[in-house]
Amino acid sequence: MADGDATRRRVRRTPKPLDRTRLNDLALHYVARFATSSGKLEAYLKRKLRERGWDGEGEPDIDGLVSRFAEKNYVDDEAYARMKTSGLLARGYGARRVEEKLKADGLGESVRAANAPKEYEAREAVFAYVRRRRFGPFRIAPKGEGPEAAHKAREKQLAAILRAGHSFDHARRAVEAGSERELEEWVAEASD
Known part of the structure:
Protein backbone atom coordinates (compact mmCIF):
# COMPACT_ATOMS: atom_id res chain seq x y z
CA MET A 1 0.00 0.00 0.00
CA ALA A 2 1.29 3.46 -0.91
CA ASP A 3 2.49 5.78 1.77
CA GLY A 4 0.12 8.75 2.16
CA ASP A 5 3.01 11.21 2.46
CA ALA A 6 4.42 10.18 -0.92
CA THR A 7 1.40 11.53 -2.77
CA ARG A 8 1.38 14.94 -1.09
CA ARG A 9 2.73 17.88 -2.98
CA ARG A 10 6.06 19.23 -1.96
CA VAL A 11 5.86 22.50 -0.17
CA ARG A 12 8.15 25.13 -1.65
CA ARG A 13 10.32 26.74 0.91
CA THR A 14 10.41 30.49 0.96
CA PRO A 15 13.78 31.74 -0.23
CA LYS A 16 15.82 33.71 2.27
CA PRO A 17 15.97 37.47 1.89
CA LEU A 18 19.10 38.75 0.20
CA ASP A 19 22.10 40.30 1.87
CA ARG A 20 25.35 41.52 0.28
CA THR A 21 26.86 38.03 0.04
CA ARG A 22 23.75 36.40 -1.40
CA LEU A 23 23.28 39.26 -3.87
CA ASN A 24 26.89 38.92 -5.03
CA ASP A 25 26.51 35.14 -5.33
CA LEU A 26 23.31 35.55 -7.35
CA ALA A 27 25.00 38.00 -9.70
CA LEU A 28 28.05 35.77 -10.08
CA HIS A 29 25.90 32.73 -10.82
CA TYR A 30 23.90 34.72 -13.40
CA VAL A 31 26.93 35.99 -15.34
CA ALA A 32 28.50 32.53 -15.23
CA ARG A 33 25.44 30.98 -16.86
CA PHE A 34 24.44 33.66 -19.36
CA ALA A 35 26.13 36.08 -21.71
CA THR A 36 24.58 39.30 -20.53
CA SER A 37 24.76 43.07 -20.55
CA SER A 38 25.06 45.44 -17.62
CA GLY A 39 21.44 46.49 -18.09
CA LYS A 40 20.14 42.92 -18.06
CA LEU A 41 22.20 42.07 -14.96
CA GLU A 42 20.86 45.14 -13.18
CA ALA A 43 17.26 44.28 -14.11
CA TYR A 44 17.77 40.70 -12.92
CA LEU A 45 19.14 41.79 -9.55
CA LYS A 46 16.33 44.31 -9.04
CA ARG A 47 13.77 41.62 -9.80
CA LYS A 48 15.38 39.26 -7.31
CA LEU A 49 15.33 42.00 -4.67
CA ARG A 50 11.61 42.55 -5.28
CA GLU A 51 10.92 38.82 -5.04
CA ARG A 52 13.04 38.01 -2.00
CA GLY A 53 13.46 41.27 -0.12
CA TRP A 54 16.54 42.79 1.49
CA ASP A 55 17.97 41.70 4.84
CA GLY A 56 21.38 43.33 4.66
CA GLU A 57 22.70 46.45 6.31
CA GLY A 58 21.94 49.69 4.48
CA GLU A 59 20.62 49.77 0.94
CA PRO A 60 21.71 47.25 -1.71
CA ASP A 61 24.36 48.69 -4.03
CA ILE A 62 23.26 47.19 -7.34
CA ASP A 63 24.97 49.86 -9.45
CA GLY A 64 28.26 49.30 -7.63
CA LEU A 65 27.98 45.54 -8.04
CA VAL A 66 27.24 45.82 -11.77
CA SER A 67 30.11 48.27 -12.33
CA ARG A 68 32.48 46.01 -10.35
CA PHE A 69 31.49 43.07 -12.56
CA ALA A 70 32.08 45.24 -15.66
CA GLU A 71 35.53 46.23 -14.39
CA LYS A 72 36.41 42.56 -13.93
CA ASN A 73 35.07 41.87 -17.47
CA TYR A 74 32.44 39.48 -16.17
CA VAL A 75 30.01 41.69 -18.09
CA ASP A 76 31.15 43.22 -21.39
CA ASP A 77 28.53 45.36 -23.12
Whole structure:
Protein backbone atom coordinates (compact mmCIF):
# COMPACT_ATOMS: atom_id res chain seq x y z
CA MET A 1 0.00 0.00 0.00
CA ALA A 2 1.29 3.46 -0.91
CA ASP A 3 2.49 5.78 1.77
CA GLY A 4 0.12 8.75 2.16
CA ASP A 5 3.01 11.21 2.46
CA ALA A 6 4.42 10.18 -0.92
CA THR A 7 1.40 11.53 -2.77
CA ARG A 8 1.38 14.94 -1.09
CA ARG A 9 2.73 17.88 -2.98
CA ARG A 10 6.06 19.23 -1.96
CA VAL A 11 5.86 22.50 -0.17
CA ARG A 12 8.15 25.13 -1.65
CA ARG A 13 10.32 26.74 0.91
CA THR A 14 10.41 30.49 0.96
CA PRO A 15 13.78 31.74 -0.23
CA LYS A 16 15.82 33.71 2.27
CA PRO A 17 15.97 37.47 1.89
CA LEU A 18 19.10 38.75 0.20
CA ASP A 19 22.10 40.30 1.87
CA ARG A 20 25.35 41.52 0.28
CA THR A 21 26.86 38.03 0.04
CA ARG A 22 23.75 36.40 -1.40
CA LEU A 23 23.28 39.26 -3.87
CA ASN A 24 26.89 38.92 -5.03
CA ASP A 25 26.51 35.14 -5.33
CA LEU A 26 23.31 35.55 -7.35
CA ALA A 27 25.00 38.00 -9.70
CA LEU A 28 28.05 35.77 -10.08
CA HIS A 29 25.90 32.73 -10.82
CA TYR A 30 23.90 34.72 -13.40
CA VAL A 31 26.93 35.99 -15.34
CA ALA A 32 28.50 32.53 -15.23
CA ARG A 33 25.44 30.98 -16.86
CA PHE A 34 24.44 33.66 -19.36
CA ALA A 35 26.13 36.08 -21.71
CA THR A 36 24.58 39.30 -20.53
CA SER A 37 24.76 43.07 -20.55
CA SER A 38 25.06 45.44 -17.62
CA GLY A 39 21.44 46.49 -18.09
CA LYS A 40 20.14 42.92 -18.06
CA LEU A 41 22.20 42.07 -14.96
CA GLU A 42 20.86 45.14 -13.18
CA ALA A 43 17.26 44.28 -14.11
CA TYR A 44 17.77 40.70 -12.92
CA LEU A 45 19.14 41.79 -9.55
CA LYS A 46 16.33 44.31 -9.04
CA ARG A 47 13.77 41.62 -9.80
CA LYS A 48 15.38 39.26 -7.31
CA LEU A 49 15.33 42.00 -4.67
CA ARG A 50 11.61 42.55 -5.28
CA GLU A 51 10.92 38.82 -5.04
CA ARG A 52 13.04 38.01 -2.00
CA GLY A 53 13.46 41.27 -0.12
CA TRP A 54 16.54 42.79 1.49
CA ASP A 55 17.97 41.70 4.84
CA GLY A 56 21.38 43.33 4.66
CA GLU A 57 22.70 46.45 6.31
CA GLY A 58 21.94 49.69 4.48
CA GLU A 59 20.62 49.77 0.94
CA PRO A 60 21.71 47.25 -1.71
CA ASP A 61 24.36 48.69 -4.03
CA ILE A 62 23.26 47.19 -7.34
CA ASP A 63 24.97 49.86 -9.45
CA GLY A 64 28.26 49.30 -7.63
CA LEU A 65 27.98 45.54 -8.04
CA VAL A 66 27.24 45.82 -11.77
CA SER A 67 30.11 48.27 -12.33
CA ARG A 68 32.48 46.01 -10.35
CA PHE A 69 31.49 43.07 -12.56
CA ALA A 70 32.08 45.24 -15.66
CA GLU A 71 35.53 46.23 -14.39
CA LYS A 72 36.41 42.56 -13.93
CA ASN A 73 35.07 41.87 -17.47
CA TYR A 74 32.44 39.48 -16.17
CA VAL A 75 30.01 41.69 -18.09
CA ASP A 76 31.15 43.22 -21.39
CA ASP A 77 28.53 45.36 -23.12
CA GLU A 78 30.56 45.75 -26.33
CA ALA A 79 31.09 42.01 -26.76
CA TYR A 80 27.45 41.31 -25.88
CA ALA A 81 26.26 43.86 -28.46
CA ARG A 82 28.50 42.39 -31.17
CA MET A 83 27.29 38.87 -30.41
CA LYS A 84 23.62 39.87 -30.33
CA THR A 85 23.90 41.97 -33.50
CA SER A 86 25.62 39.26 -35.52
CA GLY A 87 23.12 36.65 -34.33
CA LEU A 88 20.10 38.76 -35.26
CA LEU A 89 21.56 39.69 -38.65
CA ALA A 90 22.36 36.06 -39.41
CA ARG A 91 18.73 35.17 -38.71
CA GLY A 92 17.67 37.88 -41.15
CA TYR A 93 16.49 40.65 -38.84
CA GLY A 94 16.98 44.26 -39.89
CA ALA A 95 18.66 47.26 -38.34
CA ARG A 96 15.52 48.47 -36.56
CA ARG A 97 14.98 45.13 -34.80
CA VAL A 98 18.68 45.01 -33.84
CA GLU A 99 18.43 48.51 -32.36
CA GLU A 100 15.25 47.59 -30.44
CA LYS A 101 16.81 44.45 -29.01
CA LEU A 102 20.00 46.19 -27.90
CA LYS A 103 17.96 48.97 -26.31
CA ALA A 104 15.75 46.44 -24.51
CA ASP A 105 18.88 44.74 -23.19
CA GLY A 106 19.92 47.98 -21.52
CA LEU A 107 22.79 48.97 -23.77
CA GLY A 108 23.72 52.62 -24.08
CA GLU A 109 23.31 54.81 -27.15
CA SER A 110 27.03 54.78 -28.00
CA VAL A 111 27.22 50.96 -27.87
CA ARG A 112 24.08 50.65 -30.00
CA ALA A 113 25.41 53.14 -32.55
CA ALA A 114 28.77 51.38 -32.76
CA ASN A 115 27.05 48.07 -33.48
CA ALA A 116 24.47 49.31 -35.97
CA PRO A 117 24.61 47.21 -39.14
CA LYS A 118 26.32 48.71 -42.17
CA GLU A 119 24.58 48.79 -45.57
CA TYR A 120 26.18 45.54 -46.73
CA GLU A 121 25.21 43.74 -43.52
CA ALA A 122 21.64 45.06 -43.80
CA ARG A 123 21.37 43.80 -47.37
CA GLU A 124 22.81 40.41 -46.42
CA ALA A 125 20.25 40.19 -43.61
CA VAL A 126 17.29 40.95 -45.88
CA PHE A 127 18.64 38.39 -48.36
CA ALA A 128 18.87 35.77 -45.61
CA TYR A 129 15.36 36.64 -44.42
CA VAL A 130 13.68 36.35 -47.85
CA ARG A 131 15.54 33.13 -48.60
CA ARG A 132 14.51 31.59 -45.27
CA ARG A 133 10.88 32.71 -45.61
CA ARG A 134 10.78 31.94 -49.37
CA PHE A 135 9.78 35.46 -50.36
CA GLY A 136 10.45 37.37 -53.56
CA PRO A 137 12.50 35.36 -56.06
CA PHE A 138 12.47 32.32 -53.73
CA ARG A 139 8.66 32.12 -53.72
CA ILE A 140 7.06 29.27 -55.56
CA ALA A 141 3.71 30.51 -56.81
CA PRO A 142 0.80 28.08 -56.72
CA LYS A 143 -0.42 26.85 -60.10
CA GLY A 144 -3.06 29.05 -61.64
CA GLU A 145 -2.40 31.99 -59.31
CA GLY A 146 -3.88 35.17 -60.70
CA PRO A 147 -2.41 38.66 -60.62
CA GLU A 148 -4.64 39.70 -57.73
CA ALA A 149 -3.45 36.79 -55.54
CA ALA A 150 0.18 37.51 -56.51
CA HIS A 151 -0.27 41.17 -55.53
CA LYS A 152 -1.79 40.18 -52.18
CA ALA A 153 1.10 37.76 -51.53
CA ARG A 154 3.58 40.55 -52.37
CA GLU A 155 1.90 42.91 -49.89
CA LYS A 156 2.05 40.28 -47.15
CA GLN A 157 5.71 39.66 -47.88
CA LEU A 158 6.48 43.38 -47.70
CA ALA A 159 4.68 43.65 -44.35
CA ALA A 160 6.58 40.67 -42.92
CA ILE A 161 9.94 42.06 -44.03
CA LEU A 162 9.11 45.44 -42.50
CA ARG A 163 8.12 43.77 -39.22
CA ALA A 164 11.50 42.01 -39.25
CA GLY A 165 13.09 45.46 -39.01
CA HIS A 166 14.18 46.18 -42.57
CA SER A 167 13.73 49.47 -44.40
CA PHE A 168 10.96 49.82 -46.95
CA ASP A 169 13.49 50.25 -49.78
CA HIS A 170 15.25 47.01 -48.87
CA ALA A 171 11.94 45.17 -48.49
CA ARG A 172 10.64 46.40 -51.83
CA ARG A 173 13.90 45.57 -53.58
CA ALA A 174 13.94 42.04 -52.14
CA VAL A 175 10.32 41.29 -53.03
CA GLU A 176 10.52 42.77 -56.53
CA ALA A 177 13.78 41.04 -57.48
CA GLY A 178 13.28 39.03 -60.64
CA SER A 179 15.75 36.31 -59.72
CA GLU A 180 18.01 35.10 -56.95
CA ARG A 181 21.01 36.25 -58.99
CA GLU A 182 19.65 39.79 -59.25
CA LEU A 183 19.24 39.89 -55.48
CA GLU A 184 22.77 38.53 -54.94
CA GLU A 185 24.18 41.25 -57.22
CA TRP A 186 22.26 43.92 -55.30
CA VAL A 187 23.81 42.65 -52.03
CA ALA A 188 27.28 42.42 -53.58
CA GLU A 189 27.23 46.01 -54.90
CA ALA A 190 27.04 47.30 -51.29
CA SER A 191 30.30 45.56 -50.38
CA ASP A 192 32.40 48.03 -52.35
